[in-house]
Amino acid sequence: MARNPERRTALVDAAIEVLAREGARGLTFRAVDNEAGVPPGTASNYFTGRDDLFTQAGARIQVRMTPGQADVDEALRPAPTRELYVRLMQWLVRRMAEERTGYLAMLELRLESTRRPALRAELNRAVGAELEANLRHHLDAGLPGDADTFLTLYLAMTGLLLEHFTLPDVLSGREVDELVETVVNRIVPAG
Template sequence: MVRNPQRRTALLDAAIDVLARDGARGLTFRAVDAQAGVPAGTSSNYFTGRDDLLTQAGARIHARMVPPPEKVDAAMRPEPSRELVADLMKWLVRRMTAERTGYLAMLELRLEATRRPALRAELTRAVRADFDENTRFYLGSGLPGDADTMLVLHLAMTGVLLEHFTLPGMLPEAELDRIVETLVDGIVPAR
């Protein structure tokens, strides 16, 4: 395998674009090479096969979606409260909207994982690890609620994002903040 980390990252970003645009069935080495603007056959020098490309694209999506620690620190400066949880969930929606391509690609990967056991195992591991870390963070930050609160918030926000990205007219963009506030009010206990 060729060792050029910048080229590998560019190819993975191109794979994410292809996944979001064409779906998992459209993800081919040829499509990735064309999207990345590299000579045909380049991506096959970086990935052992399609499963490897799918799995590494999933890891790259997660890396792109994680906010920088300094932004998390800034977001956590206010006193822990239900209002802060609502602000954090609105921030999540804005971050995912800014990373729309990555989120759509992740949805494609999740669907593809239903047919590929190795991909399913890797995505389950990665998503579970993220969820567990987010739960530890939530509980350790003094935000109201418990682990079940975090679970229900996770599931609710996943649903909001799914609707927002796949059926944009279902949840009008102008209403997203209000919808998030309603969800948080119904899920997070008042102090």
């Protein structure tokens, strides 16, 4: 198995691009090699099989989509109010829009995880750990609401993001920032 970490990362990023554009069925070693611009057979030297490629893509997406701690600290600097929560969720949507490819690839991986137990285990671990970390941030920052408020907001926002990125015409005529504000104001208690 090849040991060049930069090339591995480039191949995994290429896999994410392929997933977002062509779906799980289009994710082949050949497609990854083409996307990465490397000689045929390169990806097969870095991954033990498609399951390994799917799993590493899932882990990499989490890295790409997670903001840096300095950005989180800056975002949480204002007083922990419902209005701050609105701004944080609007920031989340903007970040997801900037990393649209990663978000769409993650949706593909979630669907593929229903057929691949190893991928499901990795996504359960990674997404679960991220959810737990975000809940800790919520509670530590003193944002309004409890753990159930946080979970309800998480579920509502994932639904909003799914519609926004996959079927945007369903929400046509509605500004995403306004929808986010409505979701937060309906779920998060004032004060």
